[in-house]
Amino acid sequence: MSRIQAIELIYLFCAVCFIIALKGLSSPRWARQGNLVGAGGMVVAIATTFAWPGLHRIWLIVVGMVIGTAIAIPAARMVKMTAIPQMVAAFNGVGGGAAALVSLAEFDRSHATAGIGTAAAVLFSVLIGAVSFTGSAVTFAKLQELMTGRPIVLPQQRLSNVALAVASVAFVIWGLTGSLAAAVLLLLVALVFGVLFVLPVGGADVPVVISLLNAFTGLAVAASGAVLRTTLLIVAGTLVGASGTLLTQLMSKAMGRSLPNILFGAISARPSSGGALEDTADRSVRTGTVDDVAILLAYARRVLVVPGYGLAVAQAQHTVHELAELLERRGVDVSYGIHPVAGRMPGHMNVLLAEANVPYEQLKEMDDVNGRMGQTDVVLVVGANDVVNPAARDQPGSPIYGMPIIDADHAQQIVFLKRSMRPGFAGIDNALLYDPKTTMLFGDAKDTLGALVTAVKTA
Amino acid sequence: MAETTLGLFSIFVLSVFVGFEVISKVSPILHTPLMSGANAIHGVILVGSILVVGLGHGAAQTTLGFLAIVLATINVVGGFVVTDRMLEMFKGRRPTRREVDPPAGGAG
Numbered sequence: 161m162s163r164i165q166a167i168e169l170i171y172l173f174c175a176v177c178f179i180i181a182l183k184g185l186s187s188p189r190w191a192r193q194g195n196l197v198g199a200g201g202m203v204v205a206i207a208t209t210f211a212w213p214g215l216h217r218i219w220l221i222v223v224g225m226v227i228g229t230a231i232a233i234p235a236a237r238m239v240k241m242t243a244i245p246q247m248v249a250a251f252n253g254v255g256g257g258a259a260a261l262v263s264l265a266e267f268d269r270s271h272a273t274a275g276i277g278t279a280a281a282v283l284f285s286v287l288i289g290a291v292s293f294t295g296s297a298v299t300f301a302k303l304q305e306l307m308t309g310r311p312i313v314l315p316q317q318r319l320s321n322v323a324l325a326v327a328s329v330a331f332v333i334w335g336l337t338g339s340l341a342a343a344v345l346l347l348l349v350a351l352v353f354g355v356l357f358v359l360p361v362g363g364a365d366v367p368v369v370i371s372l373l374n375a376f377t378g379l380a381v382a383a384s385g386a387v388l389r390t391t392l393l394i395v396a397g398t399l400v401g402a403s404g405t406l407l408t409q410l411m412s413k414a415m416g417r418s419l420p421n422i423l424f425g426a427i428s429a430r431p432s433s434g435g436a437l438e439d440t441a442d443r444s445v446r447t448g449t450v451d452d453v454a455i456l457l458a459y460a461r462r463v464l465v466v467p468g469y470g471l472a473v474a475q476a477q478h479t480v481h482e483l484a485e486l487l488e489r490r491g492v493d494v495s496y497g498i499h500p501v502a503g504r505m506p507g508h509m510n511v512l513l514a515e516a517n518v519p520y521e522q523l524k525e526m527d528d529v530n531g532r533m534g535q536t537d538v539v540l541v542v543g544a545n546d547v548v549n550p551a552a553r554d555q556p557g558s559p560i561y562g563m564p565i566i567d568a569d570h571a572q573q574i575v576f577l578k579r580s581m582r583p584g585f586a587g588i589d590n591a592l593l594y595d596p597k598t599t600m601l602f603g604d605a606k607d608t609l610g611a612l613v614t615a616v617k618t619a
Numbered sequence: 620m621a622e623t624t625l626g627l628f629s630i631f632v633l634s635v636f637v638g639f640e641v642i643s644k645v646s647p648i649l650h651t652p653l654m655s656g657a658n659a660i661h662g663v664i665l666v667g668s669i670l671v672v673g674l675g676h677g678a679a680q681t682t683l684g685f686l687a688i689v690l691a692t693i694n695v696v697g698g699f700v701v702t703d704r705m706l707e708m709f710k711g712r713r714p715t716r717r718e719v720d721p722p723a724g725g726a727g
Contacts, residue, residue, distance in 0.1 A: 174663075178660050178663075179637060179641055181656060181660065182638075182641045182642055182653070182656070182657065182660070183641050183642075185642075185645075185649060185652060185653045185656045185657075185702075186641070186642050186644065186645035186646075186649060186653060187645075187646070187649075188646060188648060188649060188709060191649055191652055191706050191709065192703065192706040192707070192709070194656070195652075195656050195659075195699065195702045195703055195706055196703070198656060198659065198660055198699065199659070199699040199703075202659070202660075202662070202663065202665075202695055202699070205663060205666055206665060206666060206669070206695075209666045209669045209670065209673075210669070212669075212670060212673060212674070214673075214674060215669075215670075215673035215674065216673055216674075217672055217673055217681070218673070220672060220681070220685060221669050221672050221673060221688060224668075224672070224685050224688030224689045224692065225665075225688060225689075225692045227689050227692070228688065228689045228690070228691070228692025228693045228695075228696065229692055229696050231689075231693050231697075232692065232693040232694075232695075232696035232697035232700070233696060233697075233700060235693075235697055236696070236697040236698075236700035236701040236704070237700065237704070239701065241705070241708075244651065244655070244701065244705065245651075247697070247701055248651075248654060248655050248658055248698075248701070250697075251655075251658055251659070251662075251693065251694050251697045251698045251701070252658050252661075252694070254690040254691070254693045254694050255658070255661050255662055255664060255690070255691065255694035255698075257686075257687075257690050258664045258665070258667075258668055258686075258687040258688075258690040258691035258694065259661075259664045259667075259687075261668075261683045261684070261686055261687035261690070262664060262667040262668050262671050262683075262684070262687045264683055265671045265675060265679070265680045265683035265684045265687070266671055266675075266680075268675075268677070268679050268680050268683070269675055269676070269680055277624050370654070371654055374654055374657060374658050374661075377658075377661050378657070378661045381661045381663065381664045381667075382631060382634075384664060384667050385627075385667065386627055386631070388667050388670060388671075389627065390666065390667060390670070391627065391630055392663060392666060393663055393664065393666060393667055394627060394630050394631055394634065395630060395634045396660050396661060396663040397661055397663070397664075398631055398634035398635055398638055399634055399637060399638040399641070399657070399660065400638070400657045400658070400660055400661040401635075401638065402634070402635045402636075402637075402638025402639050403638050403639070403641070403642045403653070403657050404654070404657060406638075406639060406642060406643065407642075407650060407653065407654055407657075410650070411650075503651075505650065505651045505654065506650035506651065507648055507649055507650035507651035507652065507653075508651045510648040510649075510651075511651055511652070511705050511708060514708040514709045515708045520648070523648070
């Protein structure tokens with residue numbers, strides 16, 4: 161057995177590790193082990209690569225890896241759990257960039273002799289990898305609030321998109337002849353395209369794009385694997401491409417939107433300015449006191465907590481858990497209604513609540529809680545808005561129309577803990593705030609919950 | 620031999636099916652960690668970056684490859700560390716009572 165064959169055999173082992181890792185990550189019980197198996201497979205794969213016959217400039221490789229590690233570890237260790245989505249976007253973007261660069265470098269070596277198949281793989285990887293790179297950078301900026309989260313449509317965007325698409329096709333055709341210059345030009349066009357691709361996506365749709373770009377990077381890596389003729393890259397990249405696509409579909413389904421609508425909705429949209437505003441302008445809201453709400457909660461039979469991103473921002477997950485435990489000790493049946501896109505990504509809210517040691521059994525999915533909403537005495541909405549907005553059900557003009565929601569309006573009483581009357585992430589008004597069944601408690605979610613805890617103790 | 624174009628293509632097609640199959644039944648609780656974990660796995664492009672620098676010639680390939688190594692390392696290391704941090708939070712839960720079937724069951 162030659163050395164390369166031995167390496168390929170070890171790569172096969174690593175590919176199996178990645179499959180086991182994804183399998184493990186799909187079950188709560190084995191998720192952590194799964195991730196470790198994946199990391200182990202990665203370490204073996206990288207170490208094995210150093211044994212490649214004729215590999216030189218090892219010091220340079222090591223320096224590059226040291227620099228990368230020095231950047232990544234503090235970033236990954238220090239990021240707050242609320243900022244996870246943008247961190248994943250950033251890690252994903254650099255992966256896409258790396259895939260594009262690898263293909264370009266390999267094309268530089270082999271373009272004179274490369275067949276059309278290799279050229280196609282190079283161009284695909286350059287295009288998709290570069291789109292993922294700048295696209296992820298824009299999603300990062302949006303979620304980190306370095307720029308507005310609203311959709312941005314440039315003047316003449318449709319025209320520039322068409323122009324870019326035409327240019328890309330031209331460079332691809334030229335590149336298939338083995339032209340390196342075409343590949344470089346394609347890279348530049350794709351970098352611009354990545355920005356224009358994500359700018360018109362706004363609000364709650366941004367996480368869907370992260371997932372889509374994650375799948376993109378996977379496919380770019382697979383294409384790089386085809387260029388380098390390394391099966392490990394093809395298997396790993398394709399696994400991520402397939403799983404990412406599935407996850408993206410799942411996320412858009414949870415929001416009741418089709419993927420094209422999410423990606424291109426803003427470009428083709430009629431300016432409807434929110435839609436749901438007309439009849440709420442002259443209505444007033446009912447503001448309650450902490451003591452009123454404490455009594456309401458303490459003597460309820462069933463309370464449902466609907467947590468949103470605002471809860472995470474206020475770092476109130478521990479306080480909400482404290483309140484829930486207090487109520488449970490009084491015999492109140494407390495559960496949490498988790499909307500699929502609560503937080504900023506599917507499952508993000510679960511991560512945040514797990515951080516506060518909220519038991520799994522209390523986390524209920526949307527369909528579960530909606531079925532029992534009629535028997536729920538109080539719905540406590542903490543820092544959420546769009547996910548309980550009835551406009552999604554009955555305002556066909558609303559931008560969130562069709563998104564499945566938690567039917568908080570069907571409960572006996574609704575209590576909103578909110579910072580202000582400011583609309584949610586999607587930027588639309590919520591008629592539920594003006595509902596006669598609704599009580600508002602304004603202020604920082606953590607402070608208000610803390611006050612509620614004290615008040616419930618004496619109630 | 621796998622290195623023929625047809626062989627590589629076969630591996631690609633089969634991997635698509637494995638990718639769909641392996642995560643098709645995942646509880647929504649784990650969507651974020653799963654995305655993050657998958658994100659770390661595509662950092663395997665680091666292997667490709669190493670090969671490009673280690674086997675390449677000339678300034679252009681070395682520069683591009685070196686940049687790719689830095690970016691890919693950030694992807695791999697950051698990806699696995701952040702996923703582990705997320706999953707660490709799930710471990711503190713009570714080990715008793717209905718551990719076998721997670722509450723998200725039945726979501727199909």
